[in-house]
Amino acid sequence: MTEVRAPETATPPSPPVPSAPVRLGTRSLPRWAPLGAYAAGAAAAGALLLVTGFSLAGWVVLTALVGTVLLVGASRAVEGARKATDRLVTVLVTGAFLVALLPLVSVTYTVVSRGAARFDAQFFTYSMRGVVGEGGGAYHAIVGTLIITALATLISVPVGLLTAVYLVEYGRGQLARAIRFLIDVMSGIPSIVAGLFAFALFTLFLGPGARLGIMGAVALSVLMIPLVVRSTEEMLKLVPNELREASYALGVPKWLTIVRVVLRTAVAGIATGVTLAVARVIGETAPLLVTVGTTTSVNLNPFEGRMASLPTFSYFSFTQPGANPQFAVERAWTAALTLVILVMLFNLLARVISKVFSPKAR
């Protein structure tokens, strides 16, 4: 009691220096309380299950239940009802996130473990021509997927890019508003309906039974155009108006300004958006199923005859496995794994593009 904080007041008897920081309001649980509650929950659940028979899933679920009850109960007793509700919500919300990880982890594990069996050189270099039972590969399907997706990109990028330019640079009034709204609605078209559209379109000209690679590309474009428009539109909106005005001030016509200044500035973002759109449509199965069909041999011409693609290859390998189902199912899983890897590669590529080509402030 040698130090006195307020030397000018000597009248009140100086209170003992508090050992803990001053508390405002109610008491609260220590910081380790959640950890402790769940540790206790885990122990209790383990003890209970040792009596009835152990299972990992049951243990995790019981731990979560008992731990939550302990934590919320303790909080209610010590901190009051409001804090307890807050803790309960925190638990629920965190739990929602952890539950969502379950399918992701499980899907990844299943695909990798089952797909690894046939993930060999033969799978990537052989087609299914004349293959019965063991062996064979998905070379024709990989090539087909790449050709169809490339064609879809060729159709969607110009249309999508120009539409976005129209919406950002030119579009005013009713037409622009209608287009913007319908783009949103279009992004919700079920993929199978896009496939049926392409089928109906080509059937009118070529007669029933037509199955072509280009039909699949058209179907995929219907799904891809809205994705390209949305991402490009966002990117064009980010280009500062000062750049446009500076260009106009130098007497550059509007169209050259758009091509040389606006699109140039936004090119990294646009490329990222397009790559992500490719990643989205490359895994589509349903539209290809109704428009392109499948085949067992390599077909490089999208304007003639059926083409194989990875998703339909996987689907038919599973649903129509033929004589030795075991081998076909293995191929189906490896095709699924290849597809996942392709999608991930495109996602990764998109990130690299946005990192490397984004305009740097110098």
Added chain:
Amino acid sequence: MSSTAPPPTRIGGARARQGDRVFRGTATAAGTAILLILAGVTAFLVAESIPALTAPAEEVPGGEGFARYVGPLLFGTVLAAIIALLVGAPLGVGIALYLSHFAPRRLAYGLGYVIDLLAAVPSIVFGLWGIFTLGPALVPIYVWLEANAGWIPFFAGPASATGRTILTAGLVLAAMILPVVTAISREIFSQTPRLHQEAALALGATRWEMIRYAVIPYGRSGVVSAAMLGLGRALGETMAVALVLSASGGVGLNLISSSNPGTIPANIALNFPEATGLAVNTLIATGLVLFVLTFAVNFAARAIVNRRAEFSGAN
């Protein structure tokens, strides 16, 4: 006005104006093409559906006319989508809240990316996963439900031995719509004005009370439309359901038995490759029904979002 003033000099002059006109025309044409494509989708689907809609009842597959054909499928589609919505929407909103308000700030971005990964998994992979992993894993739960909750019509049983039921399909769909619901809800939650949140906290609200009185009222319409977009996605999802669900055409609320109603998109995918003649038209007509249904759902969802953008009271 005897002499007209010389026109203002333009750099590029006529050529520039020509270029402008061409470029503007091309861009407008591309925008209009979108309208044409949507109109085309409708027109071609209608054109190919008419033979099925006008055909005598006994020629339509099933032999009882188109309405009888599409009815059970429509029921199955809506049932599976509703299961997906009941599971996926609350989870998605919870995850969005976790990412926007609960997760450690430094991790939130990365964790959000993890959820987006779910959207990157092709639907065929979800389908195979549903058959080989999720279905068998759910069988013991279905058996238990039948034994202990069999008095509820949903769980009347007999429990499916493969787990390929409409409930499994709905759960797979729930996993597939999670990223959509999460992404949109999260976007909306993170737009809640900071001042509203800080004001709530300054009044002594706990984090949950702050969310309840500041974040959720602000984001309500956004969450509704996020759920509806998820519903649209679930209604139209094809391959996962086509693989997971073993459909037998029955109409009923029994979620765990092996007699399940099919869904429109899955039915198209399963039957289209082998269909000929009027069967093709019938399938396209069911596709038209699906298109109208999803269009209506998406239309409503977007209308809600757009109305909110115009009148959000916070800015």
